[in-house]
Amino acid sequence: MKAASYQREPAGTQPNYSYPAYVSTSKRHPKQPLILLPHTLSELTGPVFGHSDIGENDNDLTRQHSGEAVGERIIVSGRVLDEEGRAIPGALVEVWQTNAAGRYRHRVDQHDAPLDPNFTGCGRVLTDSEGRYRFVTIKPGAYPWQNHPNAWRPAHIHFSLFGAGLLSRLVTQMYFPGDPLLPFDPVLNSVPDENARNRLISLFDWDTTMPGHALGYHFDIVLRGRLATPVEVHA
Amino acid sequence: MTTPPTSSQTVGPFFHLGMVYLERDNFVAEGVAGERITIRGKVLDGDGQPVPDAVLEIWQADSTGRYPSEFSPRDSASARFLGFGRIETDDHGEFRFTTVKPGRAPAPDGSLQAPHIVVTLFSRGLLKPLRTRLYFPDEAGNVDDVVLRQVPPARRSTLMAAPAAKRGAQNVPENVFDWNIVMQGDGETVFFDY
Numbered sequence: 001m002k003a004a005s006y007q008r009e010p011a012g013t014q015p016n017y018s019y020p021a022y023v024s025t026s027k028r029h030p031k032q033p034l035i036l037l038p039h040t041l042s043e044l045t046g047p048v049f050g051h052s053d054i055g056e057n058d059n060d061l062t063r064q065h066s067g068e069a070v071g072e073r074i075i076v077s078g079r080v081l082d083e084e085g086r087a088i089p090g091a092l093v094e095v096w097q098t099n100a101a102g103r104y105r106h107r108v109d110q111h112d113a114p115l116d117p118n119f120t121g122c123g124r125v126l127t128d129s130e131g132r133y134r135f136v137t138i139k140p141g142a143y144p145w146q147n148h149p150n151a152w153r154p155a156h157i158h159f160s161l162f163g164a165g166l167l168s169r170l171v172t173q174m175y176f177p178g179d180p181l182l183p184f185d186p187v188l189n190s191v192p193d194e195n196a197r198n199r200l201i202s203l204f205d206w207d208t209t210m211p212g213h214a215l216g217y218h219f220d221i222v223l224r225g226r227l228a229t230p231v232e233v234h235a
Numbered sequence: 236m237t238t239p240p241t242s243s244q245t246v247g248p249f250f251h252l253g254m255v256y257l258e259r260d261n262f263v264a265e266g267v268a269g270e271r272i273t274i275r276g277k278v279l280d281g282d283g284q285p286v287p288d289a290v291l292e293i294w295q296a297d298s299t300g301r302y303p304s305e306f307s308p309r310d311s312a313s314a315r316f317l318g319f320g321r322i323e324t325d326d327h328g329e330f331r332f333t334t335v336k337p338g339r340a341p342a343p344d345g346s347l348q349a350p351h352i353v354v355t356l357f358s359r360g361l362l363k364p365l366r367t368r369l370y371f372p373d374e375a376g377n378v379d380d381v382v383l384r385q386v387p388p389a390r391r392s393t394l395m396a397a398p399a400a401k402r403g404a405q406n407v408p409e410n411v412f413d414w415n416i417v418m419q420g421d422g423e424t425v426f427f428d429y
Binding site for chain 2: 005006009010013014015016017019022024025026027028029030031032034035036037038039040041042043045046047048053081083084085094095096104105106108109120121122123124158160166167169170171172173187188190191193196197199200221222223224
């Protein structure tokens with residue numbers, strides 16, 4: 001039978017489990033070394049989602065309620081690609097975020113900022129045949145958190161993606177260009193490689209801007225998953 | 236030119252908002268073949284404290300050892316097992332899900348892997364997910380399993396689910412298993428890198 005495996009991720013492009021500046025890692029990172037495994041069918045396969053998993057307004061976070069969501073409408077779009085730049089069609093993309101005031105619609109979020117009855121802050125799409133996705137949403141706000149004195153998270157949108165197999169699974173955060181909080185954010189700065197950090201910052205995009213309606217931001221996502229040349233394994 | 240995969244970032248404490256739509260506590264539809272099992276446990280941090288803001292994703296073969304991509308078009312829809320499940324821990328750091336006991340999926344060397352469930356753990360404080368596997372005790376295939384063989388014998392028990400009834404739990408059916416995830420410290424669960 002044939003065995004295949006994914007390339008290793010280049011050094012510095014992924015955060016380590018332990019990152020003291022992000023205080024919550026201190027009791028939640030393993031202290032034993034991870035065990036490096038061969039890639040079996042259990043890791044090279046993964047769940048497949050379809051259009052039945054997506055609701056009508058799941059790609060437009062501004063239209064999930066009867067009234068208008070408050071804030072600056074934006075369009076976030078891009079492509080989901082493998083390391084070789086090839087499109088990943090049919091990838092499930094889940095997003096969640098704060099409202100324009102920097103408040104999550106979540107029982108744990110106690111930030112003293114208003115909720116918006118017309119904004120939930122979550123969405124889902126499947127990438128098309130060219131790996132493209134597109135959301136209409138509200139620009140999220142910055143918010144304070146308890147990591148250190150006067151800590152603020154820069155505005156961000158959480159992205160969760162399912163690619164071709166389990167090892168393609170990615171949860172990340174998209175940031176906005178020019179945000180003055182970016183150099184101070186321990187979550188973004190947990191990524192050692194500067195170029196990799198910069199790839200988490202979306203690009204302002206005139207081409208997807210809707211005149212008179214919403215500004216566009218572009219964010220491409222690369223999933224691990226280029227299969228190396230399969231190697232014949234003799235049982 | 237190749238571009239490295241996008242960097243992982245934590246799910247943070249508010250993932251429920253975006254992830255709830257795929258959450259289930261029973262991963263099997265009626266009509267799916269196989270023995271129903273329930274797995275229950277806790278996620279614990281390095282102080283032994285429960286982790287109330289974690290989410291587990293489950294991936295496993297069906298009762299015959301096949302993954303969904305291997306289904307033939309002739310398989311009836313009712314027989315299809317999605318193989319995937321997502322479940323959050325509750326305020327006490329506890330989780331509980333019902334699935335089918337997986338069969339033995341092929342290993343790269345042509346042998347069969349022991350029955351196992353692949354578990355991916357996300358939480359606040361995890362900048363990237365932790366990946367582990369749940370195995371079942373008393374399985375003949377455990378001895379030769381390609382993955383278990385890589386794990387130091389003294390740590391293998393962290394991957395083994397324990398039948399609740401055999402552990403002295405009262406009024407618990409035989410198909411209920413206990414399995415905790417210890418993120419750090421004494422009894423730390425074995426986590427994998429790929």
